[in-house]
Amino acid sequence: MKIVIADDSAVIRAILDQNLNKYPEIEIVASVSNGRRAVQAAKSEHVDVVISDIDMPEMTGLEAASILSKELHIPCLILGESDSARIEAKRAGASEFVVKPKLDSYNFDFFDNLVATLKKISAEAPTCRSSSSDSEFCEVFQGKPKILCLGASTGGPSAVAEVLKGLGDNFPLPILYAQHIEVGADKTMAEWFSSVCHNIRVKLAENGEEAKAGNVYMAPAEKHLVIDYVKSNGNPILRLSDEAPERFLRPAVNKLFRSASKFYKTTCLAVLLTGMGRDGADGCKEVLDNGGWTIVEDKSTCAVFGMPAAAIEVGGAKEILPRGRIAKRIRELV
Secondary structure: OOEEEOOOHHHHHHHHHHHHOOOOOEEEEEOOHHHHHHHHHHHOOOOOOOEEOOOOOOHHHHHHHHHHHHHHOOEEEEEEOHHHHHHHHHHHOOEEEOOOOOHOOOHHHHHHHHHHHHHHHHOOOOOOOOOEEEEEOOOOOOOOOOOEEEEEEHHHHHHHHHHHOOOOOOOOOOOOEOOOOOOOHHHHHHHHHHHHOOOOOOOOEOOOOOOOOOOEOOOHHHHHEEEEEEEEOEEEEEEEOOOOOEEOOOOHHHHHHHHHHHHHHHHHEEOOOOOOOOHHHHHHHHHHHHHOOEEEEOOOOOOOOOOHHHHHOOOOOOOEOOOHHHHHHHHHHH
């Protein structure tokens, strides 16, 4: 969880920074002295939550909370000297209000409760944060997705498993999945997914089969997974291809994303997770060019940030989200 701290007191900033950094799930990406700088940092760093004091120069915490909540859709936790400011903070747009303790009372209990509150408001916040520009943090996907494509490499299995488990039961779309994998390991991986993702069926894709809602079709090792055609009911018929590797990779995420984009255009949803290299970047760009939607994993949760970073670089990332928020966003779009 990426956090910005805003307080005009260097002492308070240091206390918060030093203690919150002891929690492995917390990453302090900026510590600033006023609300204006907090808003700037929140925009540039794609943060999950801002912790802000109320009274600060240039821009108060209340003014910052209003911009963060209403324009950027980023939750803000206000720290105030007295509980009498709670109502005002909430009206301004703060997700939560916490009374500052005395300097000698910033203890373990305070920080445990603070971190629990940060997790709560982060989980409840809207996840629509577009990467295309600072003014488009909550652009609406105009098409209703009819296909979900996943791509990953290094660190992919655990990332994909977390996303799949977060989709819940009876997911209403077919899911196509390309993962860089060695020959002989694909069957074992599919079985592992089935053992940990009890809400959804994961299997190796077969040539000529119809992909149905609520099932995950994983590309076998040394085979590109593409769509042959789409039936009148909207389900794709799959094809396993022996075409040449792309960027030395087969299966290639690019091949899957391009194929899905060709057939589904504005109803294609593609998600690119952790991985080394650049595979998937061009495919994400093509999905967007055809009117579809893409989500790439944020650096903060990637085992390797190569593939998502490449997608961002070429303009193929519509949204950049930490792994723990991707499934929720998929459910919102679907």
